[in-house]
Amino acid sequence: MTTIDLRTEIKEFLSSRRARITPERAGLPAYGGNRRVKGLRREEVALLAGVSVDYYVRMERGSLAGASDGVLDSLAAALHLDEAERDHLFHLARRSGTPGGPRRRRAAMTVRPALQQVLDAVTDAPAWICNGRYDVLATNRLARALYLPVLADTRRPANTARFVYLDPETAKTFFVDYDRIVRDVAAKLRMEAGRNPHDEELFALVGELSTRSELFRQRWASQDVQLHRSGRKRLHHPVVGRLDLDVESMELPAEPGLLLTVYTAPAGTATADGLALLASWAAGQERPATGIRAPS
Template structure:
């Protein structure tokens, strides 16, 4: 995954989830002795999951071979993981049991012509296609007017995480920037577990860690989430502040591509702001990197 490796990623994630739960909240009487760290100890988690302390220790260290679905489910339940976290844990366990594959050239992600036509057919809706490691694969004019002119950026900079953390104009669009940043970091970590040996993803994480003081602490928090739906308070120099909701639809035939569209509540000031931006973007076409 990152330079720390899949086994370390697994251990870091499990320790971060244990730290969230107090023994008394899990119905346990805390083991004796002074507690050096918050949350559950390994012994307490093993008790909740119904496995031996030795087995759980090896599990957390990525040394438990052929972990069953029952054990994964028991650990996930003991840690109170949600659906995205459980899927993430499963991937981390499987990654820890595999060696790194032989290096291979990555095929560029391509957006189907039909999907580009779909972006063009909704000129009043900001929409884009999100790829691996939060790459922006294609977008329509209103999305560019709303956030950034991705066509003017070098191909390696057409990335949502890079733009939100390191592109001042995009960063300034989010009135609740920290919420957006945390969401992006959680999605980036979720994506990385699906492609643990992606060199471009690792390079992106290293760059963000080096140049953004906020990224490192957010990354170490081990939060994970898929891209589903939500909303953000935005601000734009042309229309001021407004609120948009988004829906993210993963493509059935390509789980590495997600269509994301933003909408405003009907009849709201936010809808009026969006219409004004749409008028400014009229005449452009949906774009995809060459």
């Protein structure tokens, strides 16, 4: 897999979203007891979206080129799409607007020295920069200590998705909510695929994970998508134990495709004490066990 087939992606996304909506949920009468399709029929989606049946059928067969924002909004409403799904629909439509699709600027594989300086200036909270493929591109000292199991892989850049799916026993021990993490990682990779269907590195990663992980194949086939957002991450760290961290992820406008993520905890909590202990432990390490060179 080196690129996304937009027509297939659109078809599978729309049909999967249609299949989960019952007539009752859509506010439609369900005539008869033996419906031959799971979820809504195509003609029912067309009715709800205010388009002709032929037009909707063409869209579900993979033709979103030329669809107006109004039509896409109506389709999103008819299918009860959430914010991430709506964004994904619009990404697919925009990428299918011209032959071959527009190419996004390729996300950097390294970070500028000034960004590393920003990370190093954050001394009381783990902070790192990654791209939409989950490549870990830069860290501060506390992040290297926090994500010790993820960064133990000598392959660079380290990749959280590989850790989650290809080292599941370690990942299950590290991530308290492993099942949620599994869903989130695949959904965010799918979202990234819609944004940039010509990212060869992304689809090399998807191909690798699909080949080596049945669990990833299942999650990828779900067609679920998710935005990178703030939230809570619960870890069991091998040095300091349980940490319940607040996570803030921010896009970097000057570096399209890169995300800055910072982990914090309220003062006075056990997790704040654990981070302080981790910082003390990290400061005592002459060289991080992860193999990432400490900033000079």
